[in-house]
Amino acid sequence: MSVLFTKSLSLFTRSTVKTGQDIISGKLKLELSRRTFASKVFEKGKSIFKLGLAGVVVGGVMGTGYTIYLRNEPRSHIMNEQTGIPLIEKIPDIKPSREIRFPNDSSNLKLTLFQYQTCPFCCKVRAFLDYHGISYDVVEVDPVLRQSIKWSPYKKVPILVVKTPTGQYQPLNDSSMIISALSTYIKDAEKEIVDIVNCYPFIEYVDESGSRKNDIMNKYFLMLSEQHITDTSMEELNEERKWRKWVDDVLVHTLSPNVYRTKEEAFQAFNWFSEVGEWEKNFPEWERQLIIYVGAYAMLMIGKKLKKKYQLKDDVRTSLYDECNFWVRIIQKKGGKFMGGAKPNLADLAVFGVLNSIEGCLAFEDLLKNSKIKVWFELMKTEVDKNKMIAAV
Helix, strand or coil, X not given: CHHHHHHHHHHHHHHHHHHHHHHHHCCCCCHHHHHHHHHHHHHHHHHHHHHHHHHHHHHHHHHHHHHHHHHHCCCCCEEEEEECCCCECCCCCCCCCEEECCCCCCCCCEEXXXXXXXXXXXXXXXXXXXXXXXXXEEEECCCCCCHHHCCCCCCCCXXXXXXXXXXXXXXXXXXXXXXXXXXXXXXXXXXXXXXXXXXXCEEEEECCCXXXXXXXXXXXXXXCCHHHCCHHHHHHHHHHHHHXXXXXXXXXXXXXXXXXXXXXXXXXXHHHHHHHCCHHHHCCHHHHHHHHHHHHHHHHHHHHHHHHHCCCCCCHHHHHHHXXXXXXXXXXXXXXXXXXXXXCCHHHHHHHHHHHCCCCCHHHHHHHHHCCCHHHHHHHXXXXXXXXXXXXX
Protein backbone atom coordinates (compact mmCIF):
# COMPACT_ATOMS: atom_id res chain seq x y z
CA MET A 1 0.00 0.00 0.00
CA SER A 2 2.80 2.45 0.90
CA VAL A 3 4.62 1.86 -2.42
CA LEU A 4 1.48 2.61 -4.44
CA PHE A 5 0.86 5.74 -2.40
CA THR A 6 4.43 7.03 -2.95
CA LYS A 7 4.19 6.55 -6.72
CA SER A 8 0.81 8.32 -6.86
CA LEU A 9 2.11 11.21 -4.79
CA SER A 10 5.18 11.53 -7.03
CA LEU A 11 3.06 11.62 -10.20
CA PHE A 12 0.70 14.12 -8.61
CA THR A 13 3.58 16.40 -7.60
CA ARG A 14 5.12 16.36 -11.09
CA SER A 15 1.72 17.16 -12.58
CA THR A 16 1.24 20.07 -10.19
CA VAL A 17 4.63 21.57 -10.98
CA LYS A 18 3.98 21.30 -14.73
CA THR A 19 0.59 22.99 -14.35
CA GLY A 20 2.15 25.84 -12.36
CA GLN A 21 4.79 26.38 -15.05
CA ASP A 22 2.09 26.59 -17.72
CA ILE A 23 0.16 29.13 -15.72
CA ILE A 24 3.23 31.33 -15.23
CA SER A 25 4.30 31.08 -18.90
CA GLY A 26 0.75 32.10 -19.97
CA LYS A 27 1.11 35.31 -17.88
CA LEU A 28 -2.23 34.95 -16.11
CA LYS A 29 -3.48 38.32 -15.08
CA LEU A 30 -5.24 37.30 -11.89
CA GLU A 31 -2.70 36.62 -9.12
CA LEU A 32 -5.52 35.80 -6.74
CA SER A 33 -6.74 33.04 -8.96
CA ARG A 34 -3.25 31.56 -9.09
CA ARG A 35 -2.89 31.60 -5.32
CA THR A 36 -6.35 30.16 -4.82
CA PHE A 37 -5.57 27.36 -7.27
CA ALA A 38 -2.21 26.64 -5.61
CA SER A 39 -3.85 26.59 -2.21
CA LYS A 40 -6.47 24.09 -3.39
CA VAL A 41 -3.78 21.95 -4.93
CA PHE A 42 -1.80 21.98 -1.69
CA GLU A 43 -4.82 21.13 0.43
CA LYS A 44 -5.76 18.30 -1.92
CA GLY A 45 -2.23 16.96 -1.85
CA LYS A 46 -2.15 17.17 1.95
CA SER A 47 -5.45 15.26 2.21
CA ILE A 48 -4.16 12.55 -0.10
CA PHE A 49 -0.95 12.34 1.94
CA LYS A 50 -2.89 12.05 5.22
CA LEU A 51 -5.11 9.36 3.74
CA GLY A 52 -2.09 7.44 2.46
CA LEU A 53 -0.24 7.77 5.76
CA ALA A 54 -3.30 6.54 7.65
CA GLY A 55 -3.49 3.60 5.29
CA VAL A 56 0.16 2.76 5.89
CA VAL A 57 -0.28 2.94 9.69
CA VAL A 58 -3.49 0.89 9.73
CA GLY A 59 -1.96 -1.64 7.35
CA GLY A 60 1.13 -1.92 9.50
CA VAL A 61 -0.87 -2.39 12.69
CA MET A 62 -3.11 -5.00 11.08
CA GLY A 63 -0.15 -6.83 9.59
CA THR A 64 1.69 -6.86 12.92
CA GLY A 65 -1.44 -7.99 14.74
CA TYR A 66 -2.03 -10.81 12.28
CA THR A 67 1.57 -11.94 12.62
CA ILE A 68 1.23 -11.99 16.41
CA TYR A 69 -2.01 -13.91 16.05
CA LEU A 70 -0.37 -16.53 13.86
CA ARG A 71 2.58 -16.89 16.22
CA ASN A 72 0.35 -17.29 19.26
CA GLU A 73 -2.31 -19.46 17.69
CA PRO A 74 -2.21 -22.87 19.47
CA ARG A 75 -0.36 -25.33 17.29
CA SER A 76 -0.43 -28.47 19.39
CA HIS A 77 -2.54 -31.40 18.30
CA ILE A 78 -2.39 -30.44 14.63
CA MET A 79 -2.73 -33.96 13.37
CA ASN A 80 -0.88 -34.79 10.20
CA GLU A 81 -1.07 -38.55 10.14
CA GLN A 82 -2.78 -41.38 11.99
CA THR A 83 -1.62 -44.96 11.54
CA GLY A 84 -2.23 -48.31 13.18
CA ILE A 85 0.37 -50.86 14.24
CA PRO A 86 0.36 -53.37 11.39
CA LEU A 87 0.58 -57.11 11.73
CA ILE A 88 3.94 -58.65 10.81
CA GLU A 89 4.15 -61.89 8.86
CA LYS A 90 7.45 -62.95 10.35
CA ILE A 91 10.02 -61.76 12.88
CA PRO A 92 13.64 -62.98 13.20
CA ASP A 93 14.07 -66.23 15.07
CA ILE A 94 15.83 -64.88 18.15
CA LYS A 95 16.48 -67.20 21.09
CA PRO A 96 14.87 -65.76 24.24
CA SER A 97 17.19 -64.66 27.01
CA ARG A 98 14.80 -66.41 29.41
CA GLU A 99 11.28 -67.82 29.53
CA ILE A 100 8.84 -66.84 32.28
CA ARG A 101 6.08 -69.40 32.80
CA PHE A 102 3.07 -69.24 35.13
CA PRO A 103 1.36 -72.64 35.57
CA ASN A 104 -2.07 -71.06 36.08
CA ASP A 105 -1.88 -68.71 33.08
CA SER A 106 -5.23 -68.78 31.26
CA SER A 107 -4.64 -65.83 28.93
CA ASN A 108 -3.90 -67.98 25.83
CA LEU A 109 -1.38 -65.34 24.81
CA LYS A 110 2.02 -66.12 23.30
CA LEU A 111 4.14 -63.10 24.19
CA THR A 112 7.73 -62.03 23.58
CA LEU A 113 9.00 -58.95 25.39
CA PHE A 114 11.91 -57.09 23.79
CA GLN A 115 13.40 -55.08 26.63
CA TYR A 116 16.22 -53.64 28.68
CA GLN A 117 16.10 -55.33 32.07
CA THR A 118 16.33 -52.08 34.05
CA CYS A 119 14.43 -49.75 31.74
CA PRO A 120 11.65 -48.25 33.91
CA PHE A 121 9.09 -48.62 31.12
CA CYS A 122 10.02 -52.26 30.58
CA CYS A 123 9.82 -52.83 34.33
CA LYS A 124 6.28 -51.41 34.26
CA VAL A 125 5.26 -54.02 31.69
CA ARG A 126 6.92 -56.88 33.58
CA ALA A 127 5.24 -55.81 36.83
CA PHE A 128 1.87 -56.00 35.08
CA LEU A 129 2.57 -59.40 33.49
CA ASP A 130 3.96 -60.88 36.71
CA TYR A 131 1.11 -59.58 38.86
CA HIS A 132 -1.48 -61.04 36.49
CA GLY A 133 0.41 -64.30 36.03
CA ILE A 134 0.79 -64.00 32.25
CA SER A 135 3.61 -66.09 30.75
CA TYR A 136 6.11 -64.46 28.38
CA ASP A 137 9.52 -64.81 26.77
CA VAL A 138 12.20 -62.17 27.26
CA VAL A 139 14.67 -60.96 24.62
CA GLU A 140 17.31 -58.77 26.21
CA VAL A 141 18.19 -55.96 23.79
CA ASP A 142 21.69 -54.49 23.58
CA PRO A 143 20.98 -50.83 24.52
CA VAL A 144 23.85 -49.57 22.36
CA LEU A 145 23.67 -51.64 19.16
CA ARG A 146 20.00 -52.79 19.43
CA GLN A 147 20.49 -55.53 16.86
CA SER A 148 17.55 -57.61 18.06
CA ILE A 149 14.95 -54.95 17.23
CA LYS A 150 16.23 -53.95 13.81
CA TRP A 151 13.20 -55.70 12.31
CA SER A 152 10.89 -53.18 14.00
CA PRO A 153 10.09 -49.70 12.62
CA TYR A 154 9.53 -48.71 16.26
CA LYS A 155 13.02 -48.25 17.71
CA LYS A 156 12.27 -48.01 21.43
CA VAL A 157 11.65 -50.60 24.11
CA PRO A 158 9.55 -52.17 25.39
CA ILE A 159 8.11 -53.93 22.37
CA LEU A 160 5.70 -56.73 23.20
CA VAL A 161 4.97 -59.10 20.34
CA VAL A 162 1.83 -61.27 20.39
CA LYS A 163 1.71 -64.35 18.16
CA THR A 164 -1.81 -64.52 16.74
CA PRO A 165 -3.83 -67.72 16.00
CA THR A 166 -3.19 -67.10 12.28
CA GLY A 167 0.57 -67.33 12.81
CA GLN A 168 1.14 -63.61 12.30
CA TYR A 169 2.69 -61.29 14.88
CA GLN A 170 1.06 -58.23 16.44
CA PRO A 171 3.52 -55.77 18.00
CA LEU A 172 2.42 -53.58 20.90
CA ASN A 173 4.51 -50.46 21.43
CA ASP A 174 4.82 -48.07 24.39
CA SER A 175 4.52 -49.35 27.97
CA SER A 176 1.29 -47.52 28.81
CA MET A 177 -0.40 -48.68 25.61
CA ILE A 178 0.78 -52.26 26.22
CA ILE A 179 -0.67 -52.27 29.73
CA SER A 180 -3.96 -50.68 28.62
CA ALA A 181 -4.38 -53.14 25.75
CA LEU A 182 -3.60 -56.21 27.87
CA SER A 183 -5.81 -54.98 30.70
CA THR A 184 -8.64 -54.54 28.20
CA TYR A 185 -8.04 -58.07 26.95
CA ILE A 186 -8.17 -59.50 30.48
CA LYS A 187 -11.35 -57.64 31.46
CA ASP A 188 -13.25 -58.07 28.18
CA ALA A 189 -12.94 -61.63 26.87
CA GLU A 190 -15.07 -60.84 23.83
CA LYS A 191 -12.32 -58.74 22.24
CA GLU A 192 -9.38 -60.10 20.25
CA ILE A 193 -5.96 -58.55 20.84
CA VAL A 194 -5.63 -57.44 17.18
CA ASP A 195 -8.93 -55.55 17.39
CA ILE A 196 -7.90 -53.97 20.68
CA VAL A 197 -4.60 -52.73 19.22
CA ASN A 198 -6.54 -50.91 16.48
CA CYS A 199 -7.98 -48.68 19.21
CA TYR A 200 -4.49 -47.26 19.88
CA PRO A 201 -3.29 -45.64 16.63
CA PHE A 202 -0.04 -43.74 16.29
CA ILE A 203 -0.48 -40.04 15.58
CA GLU A 204 1.93 -37.44 14.25
CA TYR A 205 1.32 -33.85 15.31
CA VAL A 206 2.94 -30.43 15.68
CA ASP A 207 3.49 -29.21 19.22
CA GLU A 208 3.41 -25.63 20.52
CA SER A 209 7.02 -25.02 19.50
CA GLY A 210 6.36 -26.17 15.93
CA SER A 211 8.23 -29.47 16.37
CA ARG A 212 6.79 -32.66 14.90
CA LYS A 213 5.98 -35.28 17.52
CA ASN A 214 4.71 -38.85 17.62
CA ASP A 215 2.46 -40.40 20.22
CA ILE A 216 -0.19 -43.08 20.70
CA MET A 217 -3.82 -42.10 21.05
CA ASN A 218 -5.85 -43.40 24.00
CA LYS A 219 -2.84 -45.09 25.58
CA TYR A 220 -4.13 -44.59 29.14
CA PHE A 221 -7.66 -45.78 28.30
CA LEU A 222 -9.13 -49.26 28.64
CA MET A 223 -11.34 -50.05 25.65
CA LEU A 224 -14.09 -51.85 27.52
CA SER A 225 -17.55 -52.69 26.24
CA GLU A 226 -20.42 -50.84 27.89
CA GLN A 227 -21.54 -53.85 29.90
CA HIS A 228 -18.14 -53.94 31.62
CA ILE A 229 -18.36 -50.35 32.85
CA THR A 230 -20.39 -49.10 35.81
CA ASP A 231 -20.57 -45.59 37.28
CA THR A 232 -18.30 -46.65 40.13
CA SER A 233 -15.73 -48.32 37.90
CA MET A 234 -15.70 -45.32 35.55
CA GLU A 235 -14.77 -43.06 38.45
CA GLU A 236 -12.05 -45.48 39.49
CA LEU A 237 -10.73 -45.73 35.92
CA ASN A 238 -10.50 -41.93 35.65
CA GLU A 239 -8.53 -41.72 38.92
CA GLU A 240 -6.30 -44.60 37.88
CA ARG A 241 -5.64 -42.99 34.51
CA LYS A 242 -4.65 -39.69 36.15
CA TRP A 243 -1.99 -41.34 38.28
CA ARG A 244 -0.68 -43.53 35.46
CA LYS A 245 -0.08 -40.35 33.50
CA TRP A 246 1.63 -38.78 36.53
CA VAL A 247 4.08 -41.70 36.59
CA ASP A 248 5.08 -41.05 32.94
CA ASP A 249 5.03 -37.25 33.11
CA VAL A 250 6.57 -36.63 36.54
CA LEU A 251 7.90 -39.54 38.59
CA VAL A 252 9.94 -41.27 35.90
CA HIS A 253 11.81 -38.04 35.12
CA THR A 254 13.28 -37.95 38.62
CA LEU A 255 15.05 -41.29 38.15
CA SER A 256 17.89 -40.77 35.64
CA PRO A 257 19.31 -37.60 37.24
CA ASN A 258 19.50 -39.53 40.52
CA VAL A 259 20.80 -42.86 39.22
CA TYR A 260 23.50 -41.11 37.14
CA ARG A 261 24.13 -38.24 39.56
CA THR A 262 27.91 -38.81 39.61
CA LYS A 263 30.41 -40.81 37.56
CA GLU A 264 30.74 -43.36 40.39
CA GLU A 265 26.97 -43.82 40.62
CA ALA A 266 26.64 -44.16 36.86
CA PHE A 267 29.23 -46.97 36.71
CA GLN A 268 27.74 -48.67 39.78
CA ALA A 269 24.32 -48.58 38.09
CA PHE A 270 25.56 -50.04 34.80
CA ASN A 271 27.46 -52.82 36.52
CA TRP A 272 24.27 -53.70 38.38
CA PHE A 273 22.36 -53.56 35.07
CA SER A 274 24.90 -56.03 33.68
CA GLU A 275 24.35 -58.37 36.60
CA VAL A 276 20.54 -58.43 36.63
CA GLY A 277 20.32 -58.36 32.83
CA GLU A 278 22.76 -61.28 32.58
CA TRP A 279 24.81 -59.41 30.01
CA GLU A 280 27.73 -61.82 30.44
CA LYS A 281 25.48 -64.62 29.19
CA ASN A 282 23.59 -62.63 26.55
CA PHE A 283 26.35 -60.53 24.95
CA PRO A 284 30.02 -61.01 23.99
CA GLU A 285 32.44 -59.51 26.52
CA TRP A 286 33.51 -56.67 24.21
CA GLU A 287 29.86 -55.76 23.70
CA ARG A 288 29.16 -55.85 27.44
CA GLN A 289 32.10 -53.56 28.17
CA LEU A 290 31.00 -51.23 25.38
CA ILE A 291 27.52 -51.01 26.89
CA ILE A 292 28.87 -50.28 30.37
CA TYR A 293 31.43 -47.61 29.44
CA VAL A 294 29.55 -45.90 26.65
CA GLY A 295 26.27 -46.15 28.53
CA ALA A 296 27.61 -44.82 31.83
CA TYR A 297 29.28 -41.75 30.31
CA ALA A 298 26.34 -41.05 28.02
CA MET A 299 23.78 -41.30 30.82
CA LEU A 300 25.92 -39.14 33.11
CA MET A 301 25.62 -36.29 30.61
CA ILE A 302 21.98 -37.02 29.78
CA GLY A 303 21.10 -37.07 33.47
CA LYS A 304 22.39 -33.52 33.89
CA LYS A 305 20.37 -32.34 30.90
CA LEU A 306 17.25 -34.01 32.23
CA LYS A 307 17.75 -32.31 35.59
CA LYS A 308 17.63 -28.95 33.87
CA LYS A 309 14.85 -29.88 31.45
CA TYR A 310 12.48 -31.05 34.17
CA GLN A 311 13.55 -28.35 36.64
CA LEU A 312 14.58 -30.69 39.42
CA LYS A 313 16.01 -29.28 42.62
CA ASP A 314 19.75 -28.67 42.95
CA ASP A 315 19.90 -31.74 45.17
CA VAL A 316 18.11 -34.12 42.81
CA ARG A 317 17.59 -36.63 45.61
CA THR A 318 15.13 -34.16 47.17
CA SER A 319 13.00 -34.16 44.00
CA LEU A 320 12.84 -37.97 44.10
CA TYR A 321 11.94 -38.01 47.80
CA ASP A 322 9.29 -35.34 47.35
CA GLU A 323 7.45 -37.17 44.55
CA CYS A 324 7.47 -40.49 46.40
CA ASN A 325 6.25 -38.83 49.61
CA PHE A 326 3.51 -37.14 47.60
CA TRP A 327 2.39 -40.54 46.27
CA VAL A 328 2.31 -42.08 49.76
CA ARG A 329 0.47 -39.07 51.19
CA ILE A 330 -2.34 -39.43 48.62
CA ILE A 331 -2.72 -43.14 49.41
CA GLN A 332 -2.88 -42.43 53.14
CA LYS A 333 -5.50 -39.78 52.52
CA LYS A 334 -7.61 -42.31 50.59
CA GLY A 335 -7.36 -44.70 53.54
CA GLY A 336 -6.16 -47.84 51.76
CA LYS A 337 -2.93 -49.76 51.47
CA PHE A 338 -2.68 -48.99 47.75
CA MET A 339 -3.94 -46.40 45.32
CA GLY A 340 -6.39 -49.09 44.24
CA GLY A 341 -7.56 -49.60 47.85
CA ALA A 342 -7.16 -53.08 49.27
CA LYS A 343 -5.53 -54.32 46.06
CA PRO A 344 -3.10 -52.67 43.64
CA ASN A 345 -4.48 -51.04 40.50
CA LEU A 346 -2.66 -50.11 37.29
CA ALA A 347 -1.30 -46.93 38.86
CA ASP A 348 0.24 -48.90 41.75
CA LEU A 349 1.83 -51.32 39.29
CA ALA A 350 3.21 -48.42 37.24
CA VAL A 351 4.84 -46.74 40.26
CA PHE A 352 6.18 -50.06 41.51
CA GLY A 353 7.55 -50.90 38.08
CA VAL A 354 9.50 -47.69 37.57
CA LEU A 355 10.91 -47.74 41.12
CA ASN A 356 11.81 -51.41 40.76
CA SER A 357 14.03 -50.39 37.82
CA ILE A 358 16.48 -48.66 40.21
CA GLU A 359 16.25 -51.16 43.09
CA GLY A 360 19.94 -52.08 42.94
CA CYS A 361 21.21 -48.50 42.64
CA LEU A 362 22.58 -46.22 45.35
CA ALA A 363 19.73 -43.79 44.68
CA PHE A 364 17.20 -46.45 45.73
CA GLU A 365 19.02 -47.14 48.99
CA ASP A 366 18.88 -43.43 49.80
CA LEU A 367 15.20 -43.31 48.79
CA LEU A 368 14.21 -46.02 51.28
CA LYS A 369 16.16 -44.30 54.07
CA ASN A 370 14.96 -40.75 53.43
CA SER A 371 11.35 -41.07 52.26
CA LYS A 372 8.11 -42.79 53.32
CA ILE A 373 7.94 -45.12 50.30
CA LYS A 374 9.45 -48.23 51.94
CA VAL A 375 6.29 -49.69 53.53
CA TRP A 376 4.21 -49.27 50.35
CA PHE A 377 7.01 -50.64 48.14
CA GLU A 378 7.44 -53.77 50.27
CA LEU A 379 3.66 -54.36 50.27
CA MET A 380 3.68 -54.09 46.47
CA LYS A 381 6.61 -56.46 46.20
CA THR A 382 4.74 -59.01 48.28
CA GLU A 383 1.61 -58.69 46.12
CA VAL A 384 3.54 -59.14 42.87
CA ASP A 385 5.67 -61.98 44.23
CA LYS A 386 2.58 -63.90 45.38
CA ASN A 387 1.65 -64.34 41.74
CA LYS A 388 5.15 -65.13 40.50
CA MET A 389 5.05 -68.92 40.53
CA ILE A 390 7.83 -68.87 37.94
CA ALA A 391 9.46 -71.71 36.12
CA ALA A 392 12.23 -69.76 34.41
CA VAL A 393 14.38 -71.50 31.83
